[in-house]
Amino acid sequence: MKNVFVPCDGCTLCCRGNAISIHLELGDDTSRYQTFPHYIPELAEKGIVMLAHNPDRSCIYLGADSCTIHGDAPALCREFDCRRLVKDMGYTKARKAAKKGLLKPGIVTRGLNLIPTLNDF
Numbered sequence: 001m002k003n004v005f006v007p008c009d010g011c012t013l014c015c016r017g018n019a020i021s022i023h024l025e026l027g028d029d030t031s032r033y034q035t036f037p038h039y040i041p042e043l044a045e046k047g048i049v050m051l052a053h054n055p056d057r058s059c060i061y062l063g064a065d066s067c068t069i070h071g072d073a074p075a076l077c078r079e080f081d082c083r084r085l086v087k088d089m090g091y092t093k094a095r096k097a098a099k100k101g102l103l104k105p106g107i108v109t110r111g112l113n114l115i116p117t118l119n120d121f
């Protein structure tokens with residue numbers, strides 16, 4: 001399940017084309033997931049794994065329009081908030097990160113559009 005506080009409203013950008021790492025230090029249990037070695041060789045060499053994905057690069061746990069492992073998704077999925085990312089980083093910096101391939105442009109745009117839904121905005 002994605003962060004329940006984000007009004008994703010059918011958006012599944014985070015579940016497509018992203019490397020969701022498993023973080024033991026955040027309480028993730030690797031044995032509960034189908035995983036691949038991380039796509040970045042340096043991380044894979046350290047034993048870091050990411051959720052397995054389908055040939056179209058969508059997460060193996062993505063159903064027709066939402067996550068199928070509600071409540072059991074890894075910490076990164078449960079904690080990520082595109083609004084918070086753009087607000088804290090700043091839109092210009094986030095766009096630059098997207099241009100470098102560090103973020104998906106769609107997530108930056110979506111986060112910007114949803115900032116007004118943050119309670120502390």
Ligand code: SF4
Nearest residue numbers: 008011013014082110
């Ligand atoms: S980009 Fe934002 S709205 Fe879309 S799935 Fe990710 S967290 Fe949800």
Ligand code: SF4
Nearest residue numbers: 015059061062067077
């Ligand atoms: S585990 Fe669920 S929320 Fe996380 S990327 Fe996969 S489908 Fe999306």
